[in-house]
Structure formats: C-alpha cells, structure tokens
Amino acid sequence: MPLAEKNGIALFLPETYDIVWSLVILVVIAVCFYKYIMPKFQAVFDARAAKIEGRMEQAEKAQKDADEAKKKYEDQLSQARVEASKIRDDARAEASHIIADARSRAESDAAQITENAQRSIESQQKQALVSLKGEVGTLATALAGKILGSELSSSATQTQMLDKMIDEMDADSNK
C-alpha cells in the first residue's frame, strides 16, 4: 500500500486479511473457552461447592449424633440415679422391716420362754407341794404318834385328833 493512502481515515477501513484473521482468532478463542476452559472451571467450582456442602452436612450430622448420644447418656444417668435411690430406699425399708421382724420374733420368743419357765416353776411347785403334803402327813402322824403314844388309847380320840390335824394342814396348804 502506498504511503500516501495511509491517512487517518485508513485506520477505520478494515483490510480483508485483518477481518479474516480477527474472525479466525476470535472463533478459535471462543471455541476453546466455550468447549474446554469454562466447563472445566465450572466443574471445579461445582465440585468445590459440593464438597463444602457435603462437609457442612457431615458436620451437622456429627453434631446431631453427638447431641443425641449426650442426651441418651444423660437420660441413662438420671435413670440410674433414680434406680439407685430406689434401691437404697428399698434396702432401707427392708432393713427396718427385718429389724422389726427380728424384734417381734425375739419378743415373742422371750414371752414364750418366760411362760414356759413360769409353767415349769408352777408344776415343780405343785409337785413339791404334793410330795411335801404326803411327807408332812406321814411325819406328822409319826410325830404325833410318838408324842401322844400313850395318850391315844381310845381310837375314837385318835381319829378325831387326826382328822383335825389334816384339816388344819389342808387349810395351811390352801392358803
């Protein structure tokens, strides 16, 4: 192109080869961006977003799990506490029951023992009285016989005296 034609207006008059190359270049760049670069970066963006979201979800789930476990443990703990206090109460009640039982049994045993003792004492006393009565009668008769030997000549007086004595003894023993 001659130098003379290169004035300011020429700047605004596109050359054919310039148009061709501009188009070729733009099409090449656009195809690369549309077909490869943009989808690739979009995929990376998407994957990253998905990953971050996944992590967040995971963290949320872990938090929830932990909360649940904590609640479960707390429940169990409180339940165990309640159970323990119940057991303690039961034990205390049972102990007092056992003590009361033992006491009543001891009391009844004691009463029985006392009663038995009383009874045996009474029977022994009765036995002693009976044997004493027999022996006293014999002894008294013997003694009276010895004392009164001669005086009791008449059998009538003897019988009278004997009866009187026995009656007196009876009265004594019945006192």
Add this chain to the structure above:
Amino acid sequence: MVSQVSTQLVLAAKAGPELPSVDDFLPDPILFQGTPFAINRIILIRIVATIVLLLVMCITAKRAKLVPGRWQGLIETLLEFVRDNIVYQVMGEERGRRYVPMITTLFFTIFVFNLCGIIPGMNMAATATVTMPLVFALWTFVQYWIAACREKGFLQYLRGELMPPGVPLPIDIILGPINLLEALIIRPFSLTVRLFANMIAGHLLVATCLAFTQFYLIEASNWAVKPVGVLWLLGGFAFVCFEMFVAALQAYVFSILSTVYINQSYPEVE
C-alpha cells in the same frame, strides 16, 4: 519495510525524535502478501497473544484442583469477577448463565490483547486495528439481536424500539429512528471505536514518551537536555502503568456494555 525503517532512523537521527504515527497501525504485510491470509505485524502479535492466552488458560484449566494454588486462585478470581460482577449483576443469574462464557471470552481476550500494547517487543495492542474491536462488537450485536428475536420476536422488538410504550406520537417520530439507529449502528460502532481509539491513544502516548526519552537521553549530544529526557522517561513509566489500567478498564467496559445491550433485548421484568 526495512528500507522504510532505515530511512526513518536516518531522519530521526538528523531532525528529531522518531515519533509514532498512523503508519504504526497500518503495517505492511510480512507474510502471504496479497491473499486474504496476509499477516502483518499486528496480526502476528494477535496470533502470538492468542496462543499464549489459550495455552495459559488451557493448562490452568487442565491442572485445576479443588484446592486452588496461587495462579489458579488468580484466574478463578477473574472468572468469578466476570461472572458475578459483570454478568450476574447486570442480568441476574437465571438470564445471565447463558452469556457467562461469551462475556468471559470477551473480557479475557480483550484484556490480554490490550496488554500487548505494553509488552516489550510487541509494543502494540492486538486490538489496535479497527477490525478486532469491530469483530467483538459484531458478536455482541448478533447476540443481542438473537436474544431479542427469541425473547420478544423480531417484529415485537422492532415495534418496542420504534415506538417505546408510554411515549407520545410526536416524540415517537424522532425517538423511533434514533432508537433503531442506536440498536443497528451506534451500539456496535461505539463499542468498536471506544476500544480501538483507546488503544491507539495509549500506543501514541507511550511511544511518544519513549521516543522523546530516546531522543533527549541517548541521542542528544547536548548534556543540558538530558534532564528533559529523564522527565519523558518518568512520563513513560506513568503511561505504561496507565495503559495497564486502561487495558483492564476497557476490557471491563466492553464486557459490561455488551451485557447491558444483550440485557436490553430481554423484556422488562415487572
């Protein structure tokens, strides 16, 4: 071309700094001259930038991991910026999802192509001929017409543009053609010229600073003018930094305007 450069050098050495000119943006083809596939310096820069961009992006995409490294983090930040702060903010997520690849392509391509303007050895934005921005703008143009035909129907869209609801007839006569003109010509044209002119201006500014730096600091034999050269060098620093900013800014502006234009083809949401 070699003879041309040498004449320029000779001229520069004699008369003054080798200032940039319109010719910088209209380099002669160096390959396949005379065919539709002729390649000149700017197209070569464009091809190299394309290869670098695609290699970097494809390798980053291929190695993309769930836990990003520094580089992947940077690229992802840019991708998410385009997606969230440009597309979704203007169109909303539901409508915008379809256009995320397109706007991302536009943003990255324009950004990298613009940056070529300050890469040593290239020193020329790959968007600094009218054609590249025009092709970008036409893509946007096609997209918002397709969106309009799909969402409203062609005639319905035309009627909405020619006779906006709630506008009285006398004003409509003026407003209708203006609207149509805007949708057909002004939008793509403004997109093209904004980007193209920014890149031309940027190149001219930086190249002028560096040309004067070279002239005063190196070529001038008079030591008294060396401080002037230092000042021009500082200006060069400033404008290189400014061009980095402009490269990103123009990519952003182009992307967000494309999104806005496409969004305007959709029916208003009550």
